[in-house]
Amino acid sequence: MRKFDDSIPLKLLKAREASMNFFRPVLQEIPLTEQQWRVIRALYEYKELESKQLADLCCILSPSLTGIISRLEQQGYIQRRKSTEDQRRVLISLTQQAIDMFERVSPTLEARYRAMAEQFSDENMELLHDLLNKLCKIKP
Amino acid sequence: MRKFDDSIPLKLLKAREASMNFFRPVLQEIPLTEQQWRVIRALYEYKELESKQLADLCCILSPSLTGIISRLEQQGYIQRRKSTEDQRRVLISLTQQAIDMFERVSPTLEARYRAMAEQFSDENMELLHDLLNKLCKIKP
DNA sequence: TTATTGTCATTAATATATTAACTAAAGTCC
DNA sequence: GGACTTTAGTTAATATATTAATGACAATAA
Numbered sequence: 001m002r003k004f005d006d007s008i009p010l011k012l013l014k015a016r017e018a019s020m021n022f023f024r025p026v027l028q029e030i031p032l033t034e035q036q037w038r039v040i041r042a043l044y045e046y047k048e049l050e051s052k053q054l055a056d057l058c059c060i061l062s063p064s065l066t067g068i069i070s071r072l073e074q075q076g077y078i079q080r081r082k083s084t085e086d087q088r089r090v091l092i093s094l095t096q097q098a099i100d101m102f103e104r105v106s107p108t109l110e111a112r113y114r115a116m117a118e119q120f121s122d123e124n125m126e127l128l129h130d131l132l133n134k135l136c137k138i139k140p
Numbered sequence: 141m142r143k144f145d146d147s148i149p150l151k152l153l154k155a156r157e158a159s160m161n162f163f164r165p166v167l168q169e170i171p172l173t174e175q176q177w178r179v180i181r182a183l184y185e186y187k188e189l190e191s192k193q194l195a196d197l198c199c200i201l202s203p204s205l206t207g208i209i210s211r212l213e214q215q216g217y218i219q220r221r222k223s224t225e226d227q228r229r230v231l232i233s234l235t236q237q238a239i240d241m242f243e244r245v246s247p248t249l250e251a252r253y254r255a256m257a258e259q260f261s262d263e264n265m266e267l268l269h270d271l272l273n274k275l276c277k278i279k280p
Numbered sequence: 281t282t283a284t285t286g287t288c289a290t291t292a293a294t295a296t297a298t299t300a301a302c303t304a305a306a307g308t309c310c
Numbered sequence: 311g312g313a314c315t316t317t318a319g320t321t322a323a324t325a326t327a328t329t330a331a332t333g334a335c336a337a338t339a340a
Contacts, residue, residue: 011272012156132151
């Protein structure tokens with residue numbers, strides 16, 4: 001039978017942990033959680049997003065996102081407004097404070113990312129990106 | 141600057157989600173959570189483990205494991221005993237009920253795993269295993 | 281227009297993740 | 311032996327994950 005460690009989901013989890021070890025210390029000093037940073041990073045790039053789009057991009061389920069959003073709002077990092085056309089939709093964007101914080105912190109994280117890529121090798125990096133893209137497309 | 145989607149940690153997360161979609165429905169019918177199954181699977185293979193070893197194998201932090209263990213114990217799936225040499229250590233093992241359940245359910249999960257591997261291709265599977273092993277070894 | 285159906289975000293309930301603090305039991309040094 | 315340090319497991323507090331259910335709004339069909 002297949003051995004315990006011969007499991008793709010488990011290895012994906014462990015590999016993610018290994019990669020996150022490069023970034024966690026930086027985020028802890030801000031302080032921001034991993035998920036909060038993911039949300040902020042998405043909003044920095046897309047400017048304004050609906051809650052559902054944000055959840056999909058960040059791979060966070062809606063009920064979790066509701067809490068993350070409200071905590072980030074309390075910290076002054078994001079603002080929300082209701083869509084004028086569709087009163088159900090909520091549009092979310094970063095505050096200037098968040099933009100400033102992002103631009104201050106991201107160089108450090110980018111440096112950590114390069115350190116990780118260097119240790120892993122750019123070639124493996126590219127290979128892994130491809131494989132993960134393919135894996136994301138499989139459907140049960 | 142690096143784009144939002146060009147992130148290894150995020151892709152590892154999304155790939156893991158895609159792969160777990162093959163197994164979640166099976167586990168939900170037992171019902172067991174993903175983490176509970178990971179613990180049971182490890183114990184089925186290693187027979188008896190200390191809490192710390194189990195945490196390391198399953199990639200679950202000790203405080204989380206404490207809760208998972210106590211819930212599995214309540215459900216009659218595991219039993220614990222104190223080590224005789226070192227009174228700090230707790231040794232955990234499956235009950236017969238859990239062994240029976242495991243042997244009943246695992247064929248279905250193995251079939252799902254083969255379906256996943258087939259869709260992804262065995263070649264990609266092997267390549268991904270290698271890359272993830274390498275990635276697990278990097279240190280900040 | 282009304283009744284039906286579907287969608288978006290949230291709430292509720294439970295399980296897990298994360299960091300810090302704590303307890304009990306070993307191990308170490310003197 | 312006694313003070314110090316370390317280790318295994320747990321508890322505490324907060325954040326997130328997961329599924330089900332809800333409320334408000336929108337789209338659609340009769």
